[in-house]
Amino acid sequence: MLDIPKRIKLISSLLEQDTEQSLTYAALECRLTLEYLCYERFKLYFSYLSESDLKNWQPKHIIKQISDDIDDNVSKEFSISISAEKIDGRLPKTKEEFESIKYTALGTQSELKLNKLHQLWNGVSNVALHIPVPSISSGDLSIYGDKDTIRKKVNDVVSFLSGIKGNLLMGGTFREEFGFNCFACDTKIKRPVRNLQHETAVSCINPRCQESYVIQKDGNDEFEVIRRVIKFLCAGCNEDLEVPTRLFRELRFDQKININCGKCNTLSEVIMRPLMKSTKVESPHNKALQRTSR
Ligand SMILES: [Zn+2]
Ligand SMILES: [Zn+2]
Incomplete structure (x- = not known):
């Protein structure tokens, strides 16, 4: 798990140096830190989502996709506690029984505010990590952006990072899962049942494997897996x-x-060559011609 206080310390020391170079470097460190925060969560869901099924590589969108396709806990705040306590020598059964036993707190996962993160991630980049494309009215080119603007954006990232207090990250889902083994490489592929109500295409999560599948419900409401070939x-x-x-x-x-x-x-x-497929379309004009020629 990323040591956020250490990242803040590094970024703050670059802010203190207060040169065009150090502020630009601080902006880069901010952007990398924000990416890391997303990717370390993505890593915990590797067993559910193949990299080749990612619709968009941007950090926010990866977490959003996990949230939509696997489990929305990926970006939420929650605490986990465990207990081995029994009731009359057996495991608790009812909600009341579960609430009556003693727990040991394991930790808390902090919320990841994705829209804010995305805005900051773009923001530091716009003010410090690109030279704006010049136009006829833009004057001299400059390697560095405006110091005050960069400092403000970097400070926004530092305050965002300071708000992340969690000490635990959890991957996976507590929900019912459907899984099968890849036809070619035998790797387990799984998805929460809840997210398989419509026909879903999934790729094998093994990065060296090219197989993919369609998971759909058959006539008996059972899942069937069709190899995509x-x-x-x-x-x-x-x-x-x-x-x-x-x-x-x-x-x-x-x-x-x-x-x-x-x-x-x-x-x-x-x-790999183009393939032509033709269908004759009856246009009103053609129909009119046919009628007059009869
Ligand atoms: Zn495979
Ligand atoms: Zn043959």
């Missing part, structure tokens, strides 16, 4: 050759994939 026919033996869909995501025009048929050993090449 594109099928080709082997020219040698007519066997289905299955290629994981994700392999095509990074392919460029004219790039090839070689597939070796496991049954007859024929080598096939799949080439």
Whole structure:
């Protein structure tokens, strides 16, 4: 877990030096600290969300996606306590029984105010970490931004960081989960049941694996897992050759994939090329022409 007081100390010492360079460096340290705060939480959810399923790399959006797709506790404040106490030699059952036993506090996870964090993360960057693109009216170029503006933004980040008091981070979910093992690499893939009510595409969480799946409900309200593949026919033996869909995501025009048929050993090449599909659309104009020609 990030040592926030240590980060504040470093940023404050750069503020004290009060030069254009030290303030710029302070802005960079602020931005890195804010990113770390998000990514250390993302790391705790690795077993639920593949990096390749991230819709947006920006720190705020990663946490937002975990909150939407896995568990909204990722950015919330809560405390955890544990107890091994029993009631008449058995585990407590009712809410009242759970409330009647003694607990030992483990710690508190602090809230991560995502909108504020995102605003600060952009803010320090805008005032210190880019040179504005010049225009005809913008005067001389300058390596550094305005000292007072940078100092103000850095101070905003320091006060944001000072408000984060937690001493614990928790990953995962207490909710019911559905899981299965990857067809290719046997890695466990899991999602909270609550977030699988609609058809959901998930990638294998193993970064070296290209498999992905669709999880959907079948007619009996049970989850079924469908491997996402594109099928080709082997020219040698007519066997289905299955290629994981994700392999095509990074392919460029004219790039090839070689597939070796496991049954007859024929080598096939799949080439990434545009495919044309046409549908005849009946326009009102065409219909009118047909009517007059009859
Ligand atoms: Zn896998
Ligand atoms: Zn074959």
